[in-house]
Amino acid sequence: MYKEKDDNFFEEILERNKYKIYRICNIYAVNPIEPQDLFQEVIFQIWKSIDKFEGKSSVDTWVYKITINVCLRSKMKFAKSNDKTDRFESIHFTRIDKEINTSEQEKFNYLKECISTLNETDTSLIALYLDDLSYTEIGVITGLSENHIAVKMKRIRKKLFECITPKIKC
């Protein structure tokens, strides 16, 4: 157990997981909440919970749990208030314009659009699935059985494919 906040451990977690966290925050952020706000809230919760990490699951799985829980909670809070989180000056987001492939970007927008048609919990399942996590890992994060996930994923994939196939083909 990490009794004291270990800055190196924290830095290692952030470096390894920052893009995974951002991808999930990106699909959960709905105006006026921005992905950066959710990202920072996730980082804050990781920092607050790091002492309690017991190593029962992998660090990455633990980070996913926090990310999904924070993002889903923001959906609940959103209805209650529109308050934004504080922005940390130590986190910088920079767009890499020169490497943006417009076709890729367009496809991602389609994907995001189709994911937004799913409900909140299905969104978290598909996000974890697209991040290439196994059903076992998704089970640890969501608390669902592998069989349950398999059934749900079959339905979610079907819905997603039906939505995105005509868009990508166009």
Added chain:
Amino acid sequence: MYNTKNKMLEQELKDIWNNASQTAKISIETNQLVEELNNKVSRIQKKIRIRDIREMSASAIGILLFDYLLYEIPFPITKVACGLAIAWFVFVILKFKKSKTQNIKTDFSLSLTEQLNNQKTMMAQQANLLDTALYWYAIPPFIMNFIFILGLENPADYNWTNSIAAKILPLSSNLKIITLTGLALFYAFTFWVNKRALTKDVKPIIESIETMQQQIKK
């Protein structure tokens, strides 16, 4: 049938998904971030401390005030009301303290289903506190105030001379009626504020948690 075409599409979606984050660079200055995080934790703790002090100090001031009135006022019925008011203020302090110790802390490292159960229990506790506010936060103090005012008699009958208290207390019948009406309106407003918080803030959150729980079960 899960065919090759779908597998290809699935892989393509995974690639699109993973490449998406490459369009933004995230740089984190860890040392500065740790400082900012510590500052944020301190700020939150300070806010909680201030809120706790505010909640407790209102009752503490009430206890002191009614202690003084219990000692000073000679009218027996009003003395009983002062004693009841002190007991009620102690009860409110204990109720807040109990509610704080019973509060389930949000643990984001739980699984999604556990987290939803946890949050629902937490919100249900809040809902219960707001829903029952009429019975423990509005009616008891109103009854105490009612007895207090009803028990006020003519100071001359008790050879009581306290010009400040005599000026503040509603000793005439007209003043008693006006004060009681004002108090009734105040407690009705308190009740309405609590009900509104329950309907506007807490219930929608419970509903959205239940919706998510249904979604995940399906």
